Amino acid sequence: MNTKHIMKEYDYLKPSGLDEALQILSEKEKVKIYAGGTDLIVKLKMETVPDMDYMMDINGIEELKQVEYTDEGVRIGANRKLWDIETDQRMTSLFPALTDAVKAMAAISVRNLASIGGNFCNASPVADAVGPVMCYGGTLEIASARGVRKVPAKDFFLAPGVTVLEKDEMLTGIFIPTPKGDVGHAFTKMARTKSDIAKLSLCVALARDGGRIGHIAMSMGAVAARPLFLEEISAGLAGKEMSESLAMETGEAVSGFLQPIDDNRTTAVYRKDVTKTMVADALALAWARSGGA
């Protein structure tokens, strides 16, 4: 193994439109999509991409890079670059947890290449952009020559590196509905240095109903085999009166629920322990941002 050259041999294809790309996916075997390459090229160098005869570059497809706002929400093209997302003022005002997560990723010279769709399709349990999209109730738009289907972001992941995408399918866009009411959001990440992969990450998106929690969604990264959507614990908080003790209890509940592992970034014990405070703090922060006392 070396990290200088790519030893694998493959053909390079660059479709100029989406239809052509979908045709290639349906006709050829062992095609890998190249968006920003910040996961794919690293893996090729590390020789951890066994099945690839073709690299299909999707950077010639303009519609995959677009962003479009409507009253209902935003549709982000799968190959929109992270830097274009984090510097978008409208994105920051509507979905601050998403832009905070993106800003916490890698370094500028990586974020200029990397796409949001690549972060999803690489399907790492630590993928930072995923939690916010899940918590905002985002939907993924998946296309193939057979047609288009929509999958809630929370149902996209099956296992590390594995998603619901079929062999002939690709991710084309991410739709996120506009949050309504008195909303407050928080994304927090624990990492060794600022450009590092997370030891733990957490997202909270809530809508306040006076002194009570209206709707709330929470997710965590780097604690399970896939990005973890805390569906039941979140649902249990709806309608509850917000207080410091509720925030602390929720931290304990989430920590108790997790079954993390030891890996090269940190230990299971650390993950469970720090989760308590991280959840309580993020909940308090999101609450304060929603205007709650």
Added chain:
Amino acid sequence: MSKHTINLTVNGKRRTLDVQSNELLIDVLRDRLYLTGTKYGCGIAECGACTVLHGDRSVMSCLVPAVAADGWEITTSEGLAKDGELTPVQESFVNLGAIQCGFCTPGMVVTSTALLRENPDPDEAYVKDYLRGNFCRCTGYVAIVQAVLDAAGKMKGAAAT
């Protein structure tokens, strides 16, 4: 394995090259165009030594397949100075001693150039954050951050006069 003819503009010069599908931009720049200012450090986007400009944006050339850079306008550290005259960023790096062994310097200078094009009036926190992917194993970063702020000050001064 497929072969491709690509067109690049590198430091203002048009280049037409035949590349293999698995060749990387960093190797085309260093080994075929002899622009060895762009350094190979880690090969996996961790160190920033290979940073070049694609238009006004900085990218890690160790991660870019050369064929995917077809049509790009690239500036390497060699392309920053014009007619032998250093840019304000380069000058500040020299004057403030922001260089020790010099291995990280091309990547630092290129990334700092992108930074100042984007934000001509950065504060210290902004500079530190922008340069967080560029590693230096010698200087301890203090002089580098000062050099970028110094260059910003000079450029503002020049714009005001």
